[in-house]
Amino acid sequence: MSEKKILVVDDEKQNLMLFRDLFSNGGYTVWSAESGEEAIEILKKENIQVMFLDLNLPGMSGAELCRQIRQDNPIACIHAVTGYASDYELVNCRRAGFDDYFIKPVGLKLLLNAARDSFEKLERWKSN
Amino acid sequence: MKKPGYNELENRIKHLEEKLKGIELQRLWNVYAQNPIPTLIVSKEGNFVEYNDAMAELTGYTQEEVPDINAWMPKIYPDEEYRNKVMEISRKSRHREIKVKRDEFIITRKDGKKRYVEFSVFDIMHEGKPVDLQVVQAIDITERKKAEEELRESEERYKIILDAITSYVYSVSIENGKPVETIHDIRCIAITGYSPDDYYNDPNLWINIVPEEDRDLVKKQIDQVFSQKETTAIEHRIIRKDGEVCWVCSTLVPFFNNEGKLISYDGIIEDITERKKAEDSLKYRVILENIVNSISTKFINIKSHDVDSGIDYSLQKIGEFAGIDRSYVFLLSEDETTMDNTHEWCAEGIEPQISKLQGIPTDIMPWWMERLNRFENIIIPRVADLPHEASVEKESLQAQDIKSLVAVPMTYGNSLVGFLGFDSVREEKTWKKEDIEILRTVGNILANTLERKKAEEALRESEERLSTILNCLHAGIVIIDAEKHEIIDANPIAVKMIGTRKKDIVGKICHKFICPAEIGKCPITDLGQSMDNSERELINSKGEIVSILKTVTSVMINGRHCLVNSFIDITERKKAEEERLQREKLRGVLEMAGAASHELTQPMQAISGYSELLLMNMPEDNPLCEELTIIKKQIERMAKITTKLQNITKYETKDYLKRKIIDIDKASSKS
Numbered sequence: 064m065s066e067k068k069i070l071v072v073d074d075e076k077q078n079l080m081l082f083r084d085l086f087s088n089g090g091y092t093v094w095s096a097e098s099g100e101e102a103i104e105i106l107k108k109e110n111i112q113v114m115f116l117d118l119n120l121p122g123m124s125g126a127e128l129c130r131q132i133r134q135d136n137p138i139a140c141i142h143a144v145t146g147y148a149s150d151y152e153l154v155n156c157r158r159a160g161f162d163d164y165f166i167k168p169v170g171l172k173l174l175l176n177a178a179r180d181s182f183e184k185l186e187r188w189k190s191n
Numbered sequence: 192m193k194k195p196g197y198n199e200l201e202n203r204i205k206h207l208e209e210k211l212k213g214i215e216l217q218r219l220w221n222v223y224a225q226n227p228i229p230t231l232i233v234s235k236e237g238n239f240v241e242y243n244d245a246m247a248e249l250t251g252y253t254q255e256e257v258p259d260i261n262a263w264m265p266k267i268y269p270d271e272e273y274r275n276k277v278m279e280i281s282r283k284s285r286h287r288e289i290k291v292k293r294d295e296f297i298i299t300r301k302d303g304k305k306r307y308v309e310f311s312v313f314d315i316m317h318e319g320k321p322v323d324l325q326v327v328q329a330i331d332i333t334e335r336k337k338a339e340e341e342l343r344e345s346e347e348r349y350k351i352i353l354d355a356i357t358s359y360v361y362s363v364s365i366e367n368g369k370p371v372e373t374i375h376d377i378r379c380i381a382i383t384g385y386s387p388d389d390y391y392n393d394p395n396l397w398i399n400i401v402p403e404e405d406r407d408l409v410k411k412q413i414d415q416v417f418s419q420k421e422t423t424a425i426e427h428r429i430i431r432k433d434g435e436v437c438w439v440c441s442t443l444v445p446f447f448n449n450e451g452k453l454i455s456y457d458g459i460i461e462d463i464t465e466r467k468k469a470e471d472s473l474k475y476r477v478i479l480e481n482i483v484n485s486i487s488t489k490f491i492n493i494k495s496h497d498v499d500s501g502i503d504y505s506l507q508k509i510g511e512f513a514g515i516d517r518s519y520v521f522l523l524s525e526d527e528t529t530m531d532n533t534h535e536w537c538a539e540g541i542e543p544q545i546s547k548l549q550g551i552p553t554d555i556m557p558w559w560m561e562r563l564n565r566f567e568n569i570i571i572p573r574v575a576d577l578p579h580e581a582s583v584e585k586e587s588l589q590a591q592d593i594k595s596l597v598a599v600p601m602t603y604g605n606s607l608v609g610f611l612g613f614d615s616v617r618e619e620k621t622w623k624k625e626d627i628e629i630l631r632t633v634g635n636i637l638a639n640t641l642e643r644k645k646a647e648e649a650l651r652e653s654e655e656r657l658s659t660i661l662n663c664l665h666a667g668i669v670i671i672d673a674e675k676h677e678i679i680d681a682n683p684i685a686v687k688m689i690g691t692r693k694k695d696i697v698g699k700i701c702h703k704f705i706c707p708a709e710i711g712k713c714p715i716t717d718l719g720q721s722m723d724n725s726e727r728e729l730i731n732s733k734g735e736i737v738s739i740l741k742t743v744t745s746v747m748i749n750g751r752h753c754l755v756n757s758f759i760d761i762t763e764r765k766k767a768e769e770e771r772l773q774r775e776k777l778r779g780v781l782e783m784a785g786a787a788s789h790e791l792t793q794p795m796q797a798i799s800g801y802s803e804l805l806l807m808n809m810p811e812d813n814p815l816c817e818e819l820t821i822i823k824k825q826i827e828r829m830a831k832i833t834t835k836l837q838n839i840t841k842y843e844t845k846d847y848l849k850r851k852i853i854d855i856d857k858a859s860s861k862s
Contacts, residue, residue: 075793081800088804119789146792147785147837167792168799168830171807 067182068109070094072102072128073117073144078167082115085171086178099123103131112138113181115174116161118145118152126159133160138188140181144169228328232315235285235323237261249308249329251301267298284312285325295332307336358382358461361390361397365453368417373397382439382462384432400429402436409441416445416456426463438467472623479629482508486633490640495651498644499534502637506536509613509633513626516541516616517593520601520637521548522609528553530609541616544591559584559598563610568631569598572621595620599631601638608638666757667729669696669705673716673745673752676700688739688760690732705730715743715754729758738765777842780853784836791833799826835859 069091071082079095086093094111096102099120105111114132118125129141143156146167156164163177229246231239237260247253250267257263260281268274277296284291291312298308311328314321359378363370373394375387383400390396401409405427415422424442431437440463445456486505493501502520510518520534532548553560558581562569571577572595577585588596595615601608611634613622622630661668667685671678678699686693689705702710707728714720722743729737741758802823809816835855843857 075796077797078793078800081797081804084804085800088807146796147789166830166834168796168826171800171803 066092067178068092068094068111068113069178070096070102070105070109070111070114070116072096072099072114072120072125074098074120075117078117082174085174089175089178091178099125099128099131102128106132106136112136112140112185113178114139114141115144115165115177116141118143118156119147126155126161129156129159129161138185140184142177142181228330230326230328233260233285233325233327237281237285239263240324246329249300249306249331250298266301268296269299273297287314287321305333306331307333357463358459361458361460362455363458364455368453379460382431382437382460383429389432400431402428402430412441412443416443417453419445419453426467437462437464439463476625476629478512479509479626482512483629483633483636487636490636493640495644495647498640501640502534503536505633505637506534509630510536510538513613513620513622515613515620517544517612517614519545519612519614520609521551521612522601522641523553523607527607533609542592556584556587563598563600563607566600566602566607568600568627569596569610570622570627571596573619592616594618597622597627597630599627599634601634601641603635603638603642608642610634611637664757666759667739669701669756669758670748671701671754671756673754676702676710676713676716678705679748679751679753685758688729688731688737688758695732703730707736715745726761727758729760738762773842777839780839780842780858784839788833788836791829795826795829795833799823799830802826 067090069086071079071086071093072095073079073082074097076097079097083093083095091113094105094109096105100122102114102116116125116128120128123131125143125145129143132139132141140162141160142163142165143161144165144167145152153164162181165173165177227245229249230241230243231246232241234240239254239257239259242254242257250257250263252263252266257266260278264274264278264281268277280289280291280294283289291310293309293311295307295309298306300306309330309332311330313326313328315324315326316322359376359382361373361375361379364372373390375390377387379390380386385396385400393399398406398409408425408427412422412425422443422445424440426438426440428436429439440461442459442461443456444459446454448454486501486508489501489504490498506518506520510516516538518536519532521530522533523530529550529552531550532545535543535545537543558578559569571588574585574588574593574596577588591614593614593616595618596612598610598612600610611630613630661682664682664684667688668680668682669678669685670680678697678701681689681693681696686696689696696705700710702708702713706713707730708714711717715722722741724740724742727739727741729739729741731737738761739758740761741756744755744757746753746755799822802819806816806819806823809819832855836859838860839853839855839858840860841858843854844851845854845857846852
């Protein structure tokens with residue numbers, strides 16, 4: 064696999080920049096969006112399998128975005144990143160189709176590990 | 192007495208001869224003129240043709256003084272009314288309208304003395320036909336009349352005496368211990384109707400007139416005389432000759448000779464029928480009055496539910512005593528348009544009428560109701576004799592086979608509530624006036640009792656309604672005497688809230704018992720506060736304070752100033768309110784914490800992220816590494832705080848600079 068693409072969605076520009084910098088430094092091709100609608104536009108053009116979505120988005124929520132993505136792409140590894148966590152949200156996240164769940168402020172190493180693990184998972188599934 | 196003159200007589204004879212055509216008047220008159228019987232001849236016109244000496248002697252008037260009827264009448268009949276009567280008879284007789292043969296009159300003589308005279312009248316006949324002349328003869332019957340009068344008077348006196356005799360005596364002669372002769376005194380007729388001869392002729396008459404059931408008593412009394420015991424007077428009945436039953440008192444008086452041997456005894460028989468009747472009547476009255484007294488006593492303290500049976504009892508008592516067939520009560524409806532037979536007693540074998548006599552319109556018996564409305568008694572000794580205007584009543588009573596009836600009004604205050612009636616079906620019955628008055632008293636006792644029952648039932652109904660309301664209310668009700676502050680009543684909810692038995696509450700003073708106020712500081716009566724749905728406190732039997740919402744109303748109950756306390760327990764409500772408040776605060780905290788943590792996590796992410804990026808790209812010996820690590824650690828600490836904030840589930844506070852702040856550790860479920 065030549066190019067490892069990651070989609071990051073967050074309405075907080077500073078955080079979006081941080082995640083872009085982090086994953087770029089990690090050797091990934093980063094697509095970023097500030098809203099769910101923007102993210103869907105990107106996904107129409109690009110085949111991206113690893114995603115980090117902020118749950119609290121203006122307009123379409125992160126969970127709703129995840130549900131829509133899952134309809135066309137059941138394989139993708141989609142991660143939730145949220146500033147506000149509760150047990151209730153965790154359950155909702157799983158129901159919406161998220162694979163994993165991070166609470167802000169999240170350690171960058173954790174995110175890099177998650178990205179790496181996701182790509183490894185995708186590789187494994189492909190070879191089967 | 193002057194005789195008529197010859198010429199005059201001659202003329203008259205001529206006149207008569209002419210008129211009578213050949214009657215030998217002179218011959219006729221010669222007979223009458225010498226007749227010792229007072230005689231006159233009167234013409235149709237009333238002239239006295241002849242008038243003899245005897246007549247002049249009888250009346251004291253000569254023919255000159257009384258030449259005709261018109262002169263005669265006023266003299267011998269001075270009383271105008273009597274005279275007119277006699278003149279009418281005389282006129283009719285002379286005109287042959289009536290035939291007078293013999294009649295008695297009282298005449299007044301010239302000397303003013305009255306004489307009874309019997310006048311006989313004959314027509315003078317000629318050739319078998321009457322002429323217009325009548326011979327009138329008078330007989331002085333004064334002496335006979337006097338004798339008759341005396342006889343009548345004597346008979347009357349005798350009758351009066353007989354009637355007045357109430358006792359007679361008989362004497363029995365004894366020889367060798369056996370009665371040999373009995374002589375009854377004449378007065379026995381008055382009492383027994385039998386004469387002394389009757390007794391003499393029938394030696395057993397004296398005992399035969401005694402009714403069989405009394406004979407032993409009579410014989411025993413005579414035995415006492417013969418056994419020389421002291422005798423006592425006895426009272427027994429006899430049957431008079433006319434069949435009437437009389438009561439007599441018999442007293443025996445024995446006579447002894449010198450040797451102490453019974454030689455005779457006298458019996459004194461006294462008629463005591465009147466006394467017996469009076470006694471019976473008195474006895475009857477006393478018993479009736481006793482019955483009324485017992486009824487009246489029975490009703491004084493009668494319980495409302497016993498009234499009906501009490502009335503039935505009264506009807507039976509009076510009915511049985513008076514020997515009537517049916518006694519009953521009718522009550523009028525409130526608007527007096529109908530009446531119902533509410534109670535009835537019937538003698539054995541008498542058909543009850545009660546079921547047929549319901550809802551009877553009062554206007555169909557106007558005669559009856561008119562009397563009752565005037566509070567008059569209705570006394571009908573014979574239903575058959577009811578007047579025409581009572582024909583409806585008559586028909587109705589006869590349909591019930593009633594022969595006699597008495598109905599007395601039952602009044603209460605100034606109004607008619609109904610009537611009490613007594614029917615005789617089997618025979619006619621006459622009530623005494625005073626007995627009817629007693630029945631009236633009974634009627635009024637019953638009316639009073641029934642009205643009292645009605646009032647009591649209305650009161651009970653109203654009390655029951657009130658009590659039901661009080662018992663059903665979900666609020667506690669305590670009624671307190673406003674002056675004594677004594678608890679008068681408490682409903683079940685109040686009793687439950689106070690937590691003890693009702694009897695331990697009623698009678699207690701409310702201060703410091705159920706109300707925290709001190710004596711003399713009653714918020715209502717002493718401090719003049721009004722209490723309407725105010726939050727107050729109730730002290731229960733355990734001394735615990737119960738939060739209540741209380742309303743106090745000041746009312747008059749049976750003339751007593753009372754305070755009606757109504758309250759509801761608001762402990763649960765207060766608790767719920769508290770919880771709601773906590774929940775609301777918690778929600779505020781949660782919203783605040785959510786907002787704060789969400790807003791904070793974004794910059795924290797940037798700070799921690801960039802610090803980490805810097806550290807990633809920095810050699811470990813760089814002195815900035817340590818400071819960057821401090822920044823990162825502090826962000827991590829902040830992250831822990833925001834996590835706690837996000838997990839707050841309870842409202843918990845802690846003191847902070849004299850204020851309360853949320854105790855995040857305690858409030859968070861992830862502390």
